[in-house]
Amino acid sequence: MLKLLIKGGYVVDPSADLEGKYDILIEGDKVSKVAKDIFEPEAKIIDAEGYIVAPGFVDLHVHFRDPGQTYKEDIESGSRCAVAGGFTTVVCMPNTNPPVDRPQVARYILSKSDCLGICNVLPAGAITEGRKGEKLADLWALKRAGCVAFTDDGSPLMNSNLMRMALELSSQMGLPIMNHCEDDTLAKGAINEGEVSAVLGISSRPPEAEDILVARDCTLSLQTGGHLHVQHLSSPLSVDIIRFFKDRGAKVTCEVNPYHLVFTEKEVLSSGSYAKVNPPLRKEKDRKALLEALRDGTIDCVATDHAPHADFEKGLLEEAMPGMIGLQTALPLMLKLVEEEVITLKDMVCLMSTKPARILGIEAGSIKPSSTADVVIFDPKKEWTLCEETSFSKSKNTPLWNKKLKGKVVCTIRAGRVVFRDGSFQV
Ligand code: DOR
Numbered sequence: 001m002l003k004l005l006i007k008g009g010y011v012v013d014p015s016a017d018l019e020g021k022y023d024i025l026i027e028g029d030k031v032s033k034v035a036k037d038i039f040e041p042e043a044k045i046i047d048a049e050g051y052i053v054a055p056g057f058v059d060l061h062v063h064f065r066d067p068g069q070t071y072k073e074d075i076e077s078g079s080r081c082a083v084a085g086g087f088t089t090v091v092c093m094p095n096t097n098p099p100v101d102r103p104q105v106a107r108y109i110l111s112k113s114d115c116l117g118i119c120n121v122l123p124a125g126a127i128t129e130g131r132k133g134e135k136l137a138d139l140w141a142l143k144r145a146g147c148v149a150f151t152d153d154g155s156p157l158m159n160s161n162l163m164r165m166a167l168e169l170s171s172q173m174g175l176p177i178m179n180h181c182e183d184d185t186l187a188k189g190a191i192n193e194g195e196v197s198a199v200l201g202i203s204s205r206p207p208e209a210e211d212i213l214v215a216r217d218c219t220l221s222l223q224t225g226g227h228l229h230v231q232h233l234s235s236p237l238s239v240d241i242i243r244f245f246k247d248r249g250a251k252v253t254c255e256v257n258p259y260h261l262v263f264t265e266k267e268v269l270s271s272g273s274y275a276k277v278n279p280p281l282r283k284e285k286d287r288k289a290l291l292e293a294l295r296d297g298t299i300d301c302v303a304t305d306h307a308p309h310a311d312f313e314k315g316l317l318e319e320a321m322p323g324m325i326g327l328q329t330a331l332p333l334m335l336k337l338v339e340e341e342v343i344t345l346k347d348m349v350c351l352m353s354t355k356p357a358r359i360l361g362i363e364a365g366s367i368k369p370s371s372t373a374d375v376v377i378f379d380p381k382k383e384w385t386l387c388e389e390t391s392f393s394k395s396k397n398t399p400l401w402n403k404k405l406k407g408k409v410v411c412t413i414r415a416g417r418v419v420f421r422d423g424s425f426q427v
Contacts, residue, residue: 001027001028002027002028002044002416002417003025003026003027003040003042003043003044004025004026004043004044004045004046004373004413004416004418005023005024005025005026005038005040005043005044005045005046006023006024006025006026006046006048006053006375006377007023007038007045007046007047007048007049008021008023008047008048008049009021009022009023009024009048009049009051009052009053009377010051010052010053011024011034011052011053011054011367012052012053012054012345012346012349013034013054013055013349013354013366013367013368014346014349014350014353014354015055015354015365015366015367015368016034016366016367016368018034019345019346021036022034022035022036022053023035023036023037023038024038024053024367024375025038025040025043026373026375026413026416027416028416029372029373029415029416029417030369030370030371030372030373030416031367031368031369031370031371031372031373031375032369032370033369034367034368034369046377046411046418048377048410048411050379051377051378051379051410052345052377052378052379052380053367053375053376053377054086054349054353054367054375054376054378055349055353055354055357055364055365055366055367055371055374055375055376056086056087056088056089056353056364056374056375056376056412056413056414057085057086057087057088057089057330057331057352057353057376058087058088058089058090058352058353058356058357058360058362058364058365059082059087059089059090059091059303059304059306059327059330059352059356060091060149060178060229060255060301060303060356060359060360061091061093061153061178061231061232061255061257061303061304061305061306062078062082062090062091062092062093062304062305062306062327063092063093063095063305063306063307063308063323064078064079064090064092064096064109064121065078065096065308066078066092066096066109066112067096067097067098067105067108068096068097068098069096069097070394071310071394072308072309072310072313072394072395073306073308073393073394073395074394075092075109075112075113075116075121076112076116076118077392077393077394078090078092078121078306078308078327078393079113079116079118079119079121080118080392080420080425081306081325081327081328081391081392081393082118082119082121082327083118083119083409083412083414083419083420083425084327084328084392084409084412084420084423085304085327085328085329085330085331085409086330086331086352086376086378086409086412087119087327087330087376087412088119088120088364088374088375088376088412088413088414089119089120089122089357089362089364089374090119090120090121090122090306090327091122091123091124091148091149091360092109092121092122092123092124093124093151093153093154094123094124094125094126094131094151094152094153095131095152095153095154095155099126099130099131100123100124100125100126100142100147101125101126101128101129101130101131101137101142102137102138102141102142103138103141103142103144103145104145105123106123106125106142106145106146106147107145107146109121109123110122110123110145110146116427117414117417117419117427118414118419118425118427119414119419120364120374120414122146122147122148122360122362123145123146123147123148124147124148124149124150124151124153124178125137125139125142125143125145125147125149125150126142126150126151126152127139127150127151127152127157127162127163127166127177128152128157128162131152131154131155132155133152133155133157133158133159133162134159134162135162136162136165136166136169137150139166139169139173140169140173143173143175147175148175148360148362149175149176149177149178149229149360150166150170150175150176150177150178151177151178151179151180151231152179152180153178153180153231154180155180155184156179156180156181156182156183156184156187156213157179158183158184158185158213160216160220163177163179163216163217163220164220164223164224166226167217167220167221167224167225167226167227167228168224168226169226170224170226170227170228171224171225171226171227171251174227174361175227176227176228176229176253176359176360177226177227177228177229178228178229178230178231179213179217179228179229179230179231180231180232180278180279181210181213181214181217181230181231181238182205182209182210182213182278182279183209183210183212183213184209186205186206186208186209186212187205187206187209187210187278187279188203188205189202189203189204189205190202190203190204190205190276190280190317190318190320190322191203191204191205191265191268191276191280191281191317192204192205192206192207192265192280192281192282192283193205193206193207194265194282194283195265196265196266196268196269197265200268200269200317202317202318203318204280205278205279205280207234207235207236207237207238207279207282207286208235208237209279210233210234210235210238210279211235211237211238211241214230214233214235214238214241214242215241217230218230218241218242218244218245218250218252219245221245221250221251221252222245222248222249222250225251226251227251227252227253228250228251228252228253229252229253229254229255229359230242230252230253230254230255231254231255231303231305232255232256232257232260232279232303232305233254233255233256233260233290233293233299234256234257234260234279234280234281234282234286234290235279235282235286236285236286236289236290236293239289239290239293239298239299242254242298243293243298246298253300253301253359254298254299254300254301255299255300255301255302255303255356256290256293256294256299256301256302256303257277257302257303257304257305257326258302258304258326258329258330258333258334259277259281259305259324259326259333259399260279260281260282260287260290261287261290261291261294261333261337262287262333262336262337263275263281263287263399264281264282264283264284264286264287265280265281265282265283267281267399268281268317270399271399272317273314273315273316273317273320273397274314274324274397274398274399274401275324275399276314276317276320276321276322276323277305277307277322277323277324278322278323280322291337291342294337294342294343294347294351295342295343295347299351300351300355300356300359301351301352301355301356301359302330302334302351302352302356303356304326304327304329304330305323305324305326306324306325306326306327306393307322307323307324307325307326307397308323308325308393308394308395308397309321309323309395309397310394310395311395311396311397314397323397324397324398324399325391325393325395325396325397325398326398327393328386328390328391328392328393329386329398329400329405330352331352331378331407331408331409332405332406332407332408334348334351334352335348335380335406335407336406336407338380339406353365354366372415372416373413373415373416374413374414374415375411375412375413376409376411376412376413377409377410377411377412377413378407378408378409378410379407379408379410380406380407381406381407382406382407382408382410383404383405383406384404384405384408385402385403385404385405386398386400386401386402386403386405387401387402390423410422
């Protein structure tokens, strides 16, 4: 049995309330021991001196565009971005072509990712057939095929009756319903409704489009007992609504995209359509409210919404496809918040690993003995630039393209195997 010994790293594992200098022994695909100064002559040593060691990150929201739009990304390139960013498990959205509204598509994703063996890629099934918002898909069949959540992501589910039925099913199945909460009769434009849209004369989408659907979905979650997971939160009133319903015992969780924590609508002025995302980047006061909600625990986790698009789809603001790649930039952006003392290092690992794993109810997000050995080792001080040489995505749509970042993954271990080390893949 292969033995790995991670030596001398600063270990952060919120699931065990553990933080400090420890060694970690991995035997086969499991963590077998976490202790000071482990001696194991048969183990292959990974020197983690000066680095942080944490449970592999878990991302509840990525778009790998496979099947159907593999010129933007595919399961292999997406998985490479994931492990290069420290993620060992990702949930991929069903807005593929065909969509994940039937078991065959879910099985295709799972078997392709199994064959590759890079990252754990789990499919989210569509809530409705064709993601059209008209008729429920066969959620039980999708669950049997391996779907771990349901969402029509990309398109909000506008039909309240279907949302109620989906949440009722969710409480029977024990899987979350994730909604992109933006009322699409209000959210028709390209960027946030505010100064920048006014100055540029660009169509816009107001935060109340989000608030209305968040309020509706939380109400239905409370009434049905179903687990609602609100995707990429961007509005302060939505945060207050979620806080209100959580206090009343609703089974509601939510995520935030790192980009909404560091950028504002002004980013559009310098990055153009690379800063176009749905829901849009909002105002400074909105960003501050999200940071507060991150601190007080209302926001449960961070998810990248890694949304690759080709350059020809990122032309003029009005016409450009919304979305940004984010798997390789999440760690440096979150480390920036740690450096600014908005959150602690332990909070960051909790938000990126322990909490998202708990939301899904999967065995991940922990490096306690006997857990699956999914581990990330990163250098919080390493400076690097995201560019053709360092990015593993097929797309480059992020305001951070060619920008200097701080904090880099040194090594990612998935189920006891080193899959990424010092910039190369070992699969
Ligand atoms: O900006 C976005 N891009 N938001 C979404 O909800 C969908 C995503 C995509 O699929 O490109």
